[in-house]
Structures are given as structure tokens and as C-alpha cells.
Amino acid sequence: MEGYKGYAGDVLYIDLDTGSIAKKPLGQDLMRKFLGGAGINAQLFYESVKAHSDPLSPGNALVFGAGPFVGTLILGAGKCCATAKSPVSGYIANSVTGSLGNLKFAGYDHLVITGKADKPVYLKIYNDEVKILDGNHIWGKDVWDATDELWKELGGEYTIVTIGPAGENLVMDANIIVDKYAGFSRCGLGAVMGSKNLKAIAVYGTQDIGVADVDRFSDLLERYNKDFFSQRLLNEWRVYGTLISLKPMAQTGLYPFKNYQEAVDPDEMIKSFDLESFLEIKGGDVACMACPIGCKHFIQVKKGKYAGLTLSVGCANAAMQTWGCYCGSLGDWEGVFKGAELCNRLGLDYYNTSSLISWAIESYRRGIIDKKDTEGIELDWGKAEAIQELIQEIAYRRGFGEILACGLKEAPKRVGKGSESYAVHIKGLSTPFDLRARISSESFSQVINVRGGHSSAVTVTMMPRSPGQMKRFAERIGLPPKDVLDRVLTGPEEFNPGRISKWFEDNVTVFDSLGICQFPPFQRVNLSFWAEIYSALTGIEMDAPSLLTAGERACNMRKAFSLREGATREEDFPPKRFMTEALKFGKEERGPLKEEYVNELIDDYYHERGWNMDGTISEEKIKELELNQYFGGV
Amino acid sequence: MNATKVIAEENCSGCLLCALACSFFNQPDRVFNLSKSQIKVERIGGQNRFKISFKEDCIECGTCADYCHYGVLSYQALD
Ligand code: SF4
Ligand code: SF4
Ligand code: SF4
Numbered sequence: 001m002e003g004y005k006g007y008a009g010d011v012l013y014i015d016l017d018t019g020s021i022a023k024k025p026l027g028q029d030l031m032r033k034f035l036g037g038a039g040i041n042a043q044l045f046y047e048s049v050k051a052h053s054d055p056l057s058p059g060n061a062l063v064f065g066a067g068p069f070v071g072t073l074i075l076g077a078g079k080c081c082a083t084a085k086s087p088v089s090g091y092i093a094n095s096v097t098g099s100l101g102n103l104k105f106a107g108y109d110h111l112v113i114t115g116k117a118d119k120p121v122y123l124k125i126y127n128d129e130v131k132i133l134d135g136n137h138i139w140g141k142d143v144w145d146a147t148d149e150l151w152k153e154l155g156g157e158y159t160i161v162t163i164g165p166a167g168e169n170l171v172m173d174a175n176i177i178v179d180k181y182a183g184f185s186r187c188g189l190g191a192v193m194g195s196k197n198l199k200a201i202a203v204y205g206t207q208d209i210g211v212a213d214v215d216r217f218s219d220l221l222e223r224y225n226k227d228f229f230s231q232r233l234l235n236e237w238r239v240y241g242t243l244i245s246l247k248p249m250a251q252t253g254l255y256p257f258k259n260y261q262e263a264v265d266p267d268e269m270i271k272s273f274d275l276e277s278f279l280e281i282k283g284g285d286v287a288c289m290a291c292p293i294g295c296k297h298f299i300q301v302k303k304g305k306y307a308g309l310t311l312s313v314g315c316a317n318a319a320m321q322t323w324g325c326y327c328g329s330l331g332d333w334e335g336v337f338k339g340a341e342l343c344n345r346l347g348l349d350y351y352n353t354s355s356l357i358s359w360a361i362e363s364y365r366r367g368i369i370d371k372k373d374t375e376g377i378e379l380d381w382g383k384a385e386a387i388q389e390l391i392q393e394i395a396y397r398r399g400f401g402e403i404l405a406c407g408l409k410e411a412p413k414r415v416g417k418g419s420e421s422y423a424v425h426i427k428g429l430s431t432p433f434d435l436r437a438r439i440s441s442e443s444f445s446q447v448i449n450v451r452g453g454h455s456s457a458v459t460v461t462m463m464p465r466s467p468g469q470m471k472r473f474a475e476r477i478g479l480p481p482k483d484v485l486d487r488v489l490t491g492p493e494e495f496n497p498g499r500i501s502k503w504f505e506d507n508v509t510v511f512d513s514l515g516i517c518q519f520p521p522f523q524r525v526n527l528s529f530w531a532e533i534y535s536a537l538t539g540i541e542m543d544a545p546s547l548l549t550a551g552e553r554a555c556n557m558r559k560a561f562s563l564r565e566g567a568t569r570e571e572d573f574p575p576k577r578f579m580t581e582a583l584k585f586g587k588e589e590r591g592p593l594k595e596e597y598v599n600e601l602i603d604d605y606y607h608e609r610g611w612n613m614d615g616t617i618s619e620e621k622i623k624e625l626e627l628n629q630y631f632g633g634v
Numbered sequence: 635m636n637a638t639k640v641i642a643e644e645n646c647s648g649c650l651l652c653a654l655a656c657s658f659f660n661q662p663d664r665v666f667n668l669s670k671s672q673i674k675v676e677r678i679g680g681q682n683r684f685k686i687s688f689k690e691d692c693i694e695c696g697t698c699a700d701y702c703h704y705g706v707l708s709y710q711a712l713d
Pocket of ligand 2 (some may be wrong): 638655656660671673688691692693694695697698699701712
């Protein structure tokens with residue numbers, strides 16, 4: 001592509017109904033307005049999907065995107081996005097992973113897949129050679145076997161994006177896995193791919209990613225690298241990955257126990273999930289493309305029941321939280337990674353699957369369901385074998401798994417008898433953070449996230465901070481902007497969770513659009529630096545405010561989709577359990593959330609966004625963001 | 635004279651920073667392109683574990699070693 005560098009330059013459209021394969025240039029207007037990755041994904045998705053399409057119908061679009069930074073030497077810039085209409089929430093899904101950079105080298109910034117093949121297929125993308133190939137030989141295989149098969153056929157240099165049996169069987173919480181471990185985990189994207197009869201995408205390429213101003217880019221890179229490696233804790237990140245947060249999260253009550261009935265006792269948590277024993281089974285670092293940290297792990301279980309198990313794990317903290325804490329099992333690292341392995345192979349989201357299972361265990365213990373319902377499986381906290389059996393039942397829709405495969409919204413309705421009260425989710429997505437333990441931007445944003453219960457505003461508020469720290473953080477990264485600081489960084493903890501969520505949702509969306517990792521080592525970079533290196537790389541001059549506006553625009557675009565589907569303010573609300581039951585952890589107890597306070601925070605968030613109090617986007621905001629054309633139907 | 639060496643292949647995380655750096659700093663086009671890099675990072679055993687090798691036109695400049703933060707590569711005097 002002439003003109004703009006950094007981008008590969010093209011969008012690849014594949015229609016599985018007709019078999020048509022088309023390549024269209026990515027316009028500069030889209031680059032400026034939505035940057036790339038998650039931002040342009042949202043726009044392409046919105047344009048491709050008609051209102052009220054069934055998420056599992058050919059009318060849904062599955063869009064992949066790799067932002068302009070992906071494929072370059074910018075540290076931490078390997079993050080790619082997948083977007084579709086989520087069968088879980090009925091709204092837009094967006095999920096990020098760090099191993100799809102090959103899409104850029106094949107010559108594409110985005111891939112838009114619509115329609116449904118009439119028999120199982122897979123896509124092979126090698127530069128301009130794009131083929132829809134017979135996938136019968138891999139259909140029915142688990143993620144690892146299908147991936148091995150394609151590596152054998154095509155070569156290990158290919159990135160393999162695939163679904164497991166869960167996706168094939170349209171299980172609500174099915175995910176998409178890249179290279180056997182990196183997940184587009186949440187929102188049921190695997191079911192969308194399965195509904196298209198698309199088992200896998202294999203991609204590799206040999207195209208250039210150019211740089212507009214080589215000298216300026218090189219200078220900026222040098223500056224970035226110098227600052228980056230002067231940070232504290234980099235080695236701890238390397239060694240422990242996301243487990244770096246184990247102690248502070250435990251002390252804040254952030255490990256929900258037994259289906260959020262309590263939080264794990266902090267001392268118990270730190271003692272049982274001992275990091276030294278974790279290191280005994282850690283066999284090496286695994287990294288996203290272009291990341292010098294490599295917070296992911298290669299696990300090698302050497303002894304016990306699962307001796308011989310080897311796997312790569314993206315987020316060890318999530319594995320521990322879900323297959324450990326949610327399911328009432330503490331300290332069993334091997335069991336945790338066995339659960340992770342099953343999910344990686346079968347193609348299931350850790351969070352929702354473990355949440356469903358812990359809901360089932362609680363319902364069983366309360367006598368709402370019994371052995372007849374579970375077809376003989378005895379459920380109890382920490383019973384790893386029964387839990388592992390249920391994971392498989394879900395993926396294959398067997399026995400009680402048929403009901404659980406309907407997801408957190410639907411399964412409790414089917415079971416009835418009051419079990420609905422124990423299903424903890426927002427818009428069908430289980431919530432990694434319990435808001436009763438602490439209201440941070442990370443936990444609060446789960447409430448207003450258009451995707452549902454997942455954090456969409458990552459800052460540094462997850463754990464209590466020392467006085468003045470929020471202001472210093474804001475100064476360092478240039479966000480929130482100076483003119484709003486007084487109303488955003490206020491209150492006893494020096495931040496308003498509702499208001500700050502707006503600014504950091506926009507910021508996270510900038511990261512997801514450019515392709516940068518959201519983790520703290522990358523978050524500490526000033527927004528104006530990203531703008532500068534974007535300009536040097538692409539040749540499109542942007543400053544910090546225009547980057548942030550692009551992030552805001554993408555957030556509003558996603559909301560526009562929700563509104564077109566009929567979303568209401570009522571759905572932006574915490575689960576019943578958080579509103580009615582106290583949370584016990586250790587010697588402490590936190591009362592249920594106060595409705596008035598939650599509503600106040602939601603008001604604050606809407607207000608900060610320039611939205612109306614019913615959650616719709618105000619006329620002025622639509623105009624300001626130049627989104628008029630998308631609001632005909634809202 | 636110095637040479638670029640693989641000293642601890644088992645530490646490789648698959649980040650590809652070495653290959654990205656080689657293609658950008660050493661190849662005449664000054665672009666990012668894994669296939670133009672002189673270092674090869676190949677998957678082994680169907681896992682996220684890798685084997686490292688150099689192609690014929692490697693000029694032993696050590697740039698890839700500068701960009702490897704996992705202790706896999708080193709730039710050291712020829713012995
Ligand atoms: S810090 Fe972890 S998640 Fe982020 S880019 Fe690096 S390896 Fe990937
Ligand atoms: S030594 Fe220089 S030329 Fe050889 S692979 Fe490394 S960066 Fe490339
Ligand atoms: S050799 Fe080093 S820089 Fe290259 S992929 Fe392996 S860990 Fe990354």
C-alpha cells in the first residue's frame with residue numbers, strides 16, 4: 001500500500017455462504033477515526049451485521065483485527081482482537097489475544113467472515129493465496145489435535161486459530177484458541193465460529209510492514225525501550241506473570257470462593273497457592289508477539305495424578321481463580337492446570353464455565369438439583385474429578401452438560417426453583433471481580449461494559465493506593481485530562497469509579513485498537529508518546545487527544561450497536577448476589593452493595609460519557625464524534 | 635571478532651523480537667518482515683517451545699541478541 005505505513009493496508013472479506021473472497025483497501029478515514037484493531041473491528045462489524053440478527057446465524061459477522069502497531073518492534077504490541085455479536089449477551093463481543101500478528105504479515109489488518117459454509121471448512125491464508133478448504137478431517141477433533149494436524153499439513157510457521165468441540169456444538173461459552181493456548185476467551189466467540197461451520201483459520205505471510213519515518217521511529221523506539229526497562233518489578237512479572245497480584249488481590253478479598261458465597265480467606269489463599277510450588281511446575285516463559293515480559297507460562301507437571309501434563313497457559317491467575325477458588329479448591333496447582341488443559345482442548349472460557357459449574361455445585365448442595373439431574377455425577381466443592389467430568393459434558397452437550405451449555409443466563413432459567421438467584425453474571429458474563437470486595441474502575445466497569453461482566457477500564461485502582469498516587473499516575477500517563485481531574489480524581493480514595501471508568505475505557509480501547517497490551521508495564525507510558533510513535537510509524541499525524549477521541553468513538557460505536565439491539569439501563573447492573581448478600585472474607589465482612597450508591601456511580605459514568613440517564617447517547621455526543629450515520633435506527 | 639550465539643534455547647518464549655529487530659535494522663528495506671530476518675525461530679514438539687537457527691546471510695551483528703530479553707542469545711567474542 002502506498003501512503004500509510006504500519007498498516008498492512010487491506011481488509012479481507014470472506015463470505016462462507018457464497019465462497020466469495022475479496023480484498024478491499026483500508027481507507028485513511030477509518031484509520032484516523034478508529035485507529036485499527038478493536039476500533040476498526042467495531043466499525044466493520046457494525047456495518048456487516050443487520051439489526052437483530054441471531055448471533056448463531058449466517059448473518060452474524062466474525063471480525064478479526066490486528067492494529068497498526070502489531071508486527072512492529074514496539075514492545076508489547078502483539079494484541080489482536082476478535083469481534084462478533086455475542087450469543088452470551090446478544091450485544092457486541094470483543095476479545096483480545098497476543099498471537100495473531102501473522103495476519104499483518106499476510107497483508108491484512110482485518111478479516112471479516114460472514115455467512116455459513118454448508119459443510120465443515122477451514123481457511124488457509126498465505127499472502128494473496130486465500131482458500132476455503134475442506135475441514136472434515138479436523139472437525140470433531142479437540143483444539144490441540146486439530147492444531148497439530150494443521151501444523152503437520154501446512155508447517156509450524158502458521159498461526160492456527162481454532163475452535164474445539166464446544167464451539168462445534170454451539171456451546172454458549174465456547175471460545176477460540178490460537179496456537180493451542182492463547183484465547184479469544186470470553187463472550188462465546190467459539191460458538192459463533194462453530195455456527196459458521198468454520199473449524200479453523202491458518203495464517204502466515206511474508207509481506208512487509210513498512211515504517212513512514214524510519215529515523216523518527218527508531219529514536220522513539222530507543223527512548224521507549226530505555227524507559228521501559230527502568231521499571232521496577234519487570235522480573236517479577238516475568239517469573240510470576242499475572243500471579244504477581246496474588247497477595248494484594250487476596251488481601252483485598254478479590255478471590256471469590258464457592259460461587260461468590262464468600263471471598264477466600266487471605267492468609268489461607270497465600271498459604272495454599274504457594275508460589276514456590278508454582279515455580280516447580282513452571283517450565284518456561286511464553287510471550288505474545290513482541291513482548292519482552294512473557295507473562296505467560298509453559299507448565300510441566302512432573303508428579304502426581306497429572307504427571308506428564310504439559311501446556312501453555314495465558315493467564316495463570318485466571319486459571320487459579322476459576323478452577324481453584326470458584327470451585328472451592330485451594331492449593332491444588334496441578335488440578336487447576338488440569339482444568340485449564342481441558343478448557344484449552346475443548347475450547348471453553350475458564351470464567352463462564354467454572355462459574356456455571358460452581359453455580360451447579362451450589363444448587364446441588366442446596367438440594368435444588370440432585371443426582372437425577374446430573375445423571376449420576378455427585379457434585380461438591382473441590383471435587384476435581386466431578387468438575388472435570390462436567391467440563392466435558394458441557395463441551396459435548398451430554399447429560400447435565402446440555403443444560404449448562406446454554407450459559408449463565410439460560411441454564412438457571414431451565415433449572416428454575418430459585419436457582420436463578422445464585423447465578424452470578426452481568427449480561428450473561430461472569431464477573432472476575434466481586435464488587436463487594438472493592439469498588440475500583442476494574443470492578444465497576446464490569447457493570448457498564450457493553451460486553452457484560454468483564455473489566456473494561458483497567459487502571460491502578462484494583463488495590464488501595466497511597467495518598468496522592470492517583471494524581472501522580474494521572475500526571476505520568478496524561479490521563480484523565482487536566483481539565484476533568486477535579487471531578488474524576490476525587491472522593492475518599494481519590495477517584496470516582498464511575499467517572500474514571502469512562503476515561504480508562506477509552507484508553508484501553510486505544511490500546512486494543514493500536515495493538516498494545518493493557519498490563520501495567522505498558523500502561524505507564526504517556527498517551528502522547530503513543531501518538532508520536534503512531535505518527536512516525538504510519539505517517540498519519542495524530543496527537544494524544546485525537547487518539548483518545550478515536551478510543552471514545554469506538555466505545556460509542558459499540559454502545560450504538562447495543563442500543564440498536566434494544567439495550568436498556570436496567571441491564572447495566574450488578575448481579576443479585578452482590579446486592580443482597582454480605583461478603584465474608586477472613587475476619588472481615590463487607591455488606592451487600594447499596595442500590596443508591598450503585599445508581600449514583602452509573603449516573604456518574606453516563607454523565608462523564610455525555611450520555612443520557614437512560615443509557616442512550618446524547619445528540620451532542622453523536623455529533624461530536626461524527627457518528628450520525630450510525631444512529632438512524634437508534 | 636564477535637559472534638551471535640544461541641546460549642540457552644530452552645528459555646525462548648517465542649516473542650520474535652529478535653527476528654523483528656533483524657529485519658528492521660539489518661535489511662536494506664528497513665521494514666518488519668519475519669521472512670526477511672536472518673534468524674529463524676521454529677516451533678518444536680507442537681508446543682510453544684522453539685528452536686533457533688541463523689540463515690546464511692547473517693552478518694553476526696548482534697542486534698537480535700540486544701533485543702532478546704530471555705537470555706537465549708548472546709553476542710560475544712569468538713572463541
Ligand atoms: S505482558 Fe503478558 S499479556 Fe502482555 S504482551 Fe506480554 S506476554 Fe502478552
Ligand atoms: S546477528 Fe544480526 S544479521 Fe544475524 S540474525 Fe542477528 S540481527 Fe540478524
Ligand atoms: S530468541 Fe529471544 S528474542 Fe528471539 S524469539 Fe526467542 S526469546 Fe524472543
